[in-house]
Amino acid sequence: MRDASAVFSLPVPTRWASLRQRFSADGYVALPGLISATGLAELGREARRLEADAVRRDFRMPCMGDSHRHMTTVGGHRIVRASPVITRLYQDRDLMGLLSSLLGESVVTVHDPVERHVLNVLHRPGDTHGAHTDDYPLALVLFLEAPPHPTDGGLLEFHPGRSDLDALDAPGARRVHHHPADGYLLRSDLTAHRVTPLERPGLRRTVLNFAYTTPGRQGATTSSAALLYG
Ligand SMILES: O=C(O)CCC(=O)C(=O)O
Numbered sequence: 001m002r003d004a005s006a007v008f009s010l011p012v013p014t015r016w017a018s019l020r021q022r023f024s025a026d027g028y029v030a031l032p033g034l035i036s037a038t039g040l041a042e043l044g045r046e047a048r049r050l051e052a053d054a055v056r057r058d059f060r061m062p063c064m065g066d067s068h069r070h071m072t073t074v075g076g077h078r079i080v081r082a083s084p085v086i087t088r089l090y091q092d093r094d095l096m097g098l099l100s101s102l103l104g105e106s107v108v109t110v111h112d113p114v115e116r117h118v119l120n121v122l123h124r125p126g127d128t129h130g131a132h133t134d135d136y137p138l139a140l141v142l143f144l145e146a147p148p149h150p151t152d153g154g155l156l157e158f159h160p161g162r163s164d165l166d167a168l169d170a171p172g173a174r175r176v177h178h179h180p181a182d183g184y185l186l187r188s189d190l191t192a193h194r195v196t197p198l199e200r201p202g203l204r205r206t207v208l209n210f211a212y213t214t215p216g217r218q219g220a221t222t223s224s225a226a227l228l229y230g
């Protein structure tokens, strides 16, 4: 695998201020085309290898309002063994520099080996990653596969500024479609979010979620990662 500069196509620094503004206003900022063409091909190969060992999850998450999980996952503790290259990318200095700038404070890696970087695959009709907030402040989500059209489902749904899960059904909730190679950054501990169900057979949505935190803030606050990735 190439180094991170070949995998990521980071926005140019002159755009960072406006991205930061959007992120601080909404708790979400789209990073379209964050992955380069070669990066997408290489991460796609890594994801397919990881998926061979992935675990199917179908349950309701008790600590998140019993919201549905229908998905296939690989936790960070498995990724580090099977795909050390992903762990290297997770720790990339330039990438973390961008994230620190968007947050407006210093960003550090998560110590928890399970939750720091995970792979989520939605691949059956009805597959969904139900309503929740994350344990750590930042989620950088990288799209390796995505349904082609917004009506196919697999949309990120979130409510800026609200962490209560009911907010996802209240006015002000937003839905966004992403393409393969896109990324987004979410203020994931304070922003209720979920992924809408896949609407038909033959669709796939595969993401890597890189979790980051701020200095001194380590340790999961809920049991959700243990249930979904353990
Ligand atoms: O797949 C997504 O867009 C969101 C993933 C997510 O919320 C998570 O892994 O905690």
Ligand SMILES: [Fe+2]
Binding pocket: 132, 133, 134, 139, 188, 193
């Ligand atoms: Fe999340």
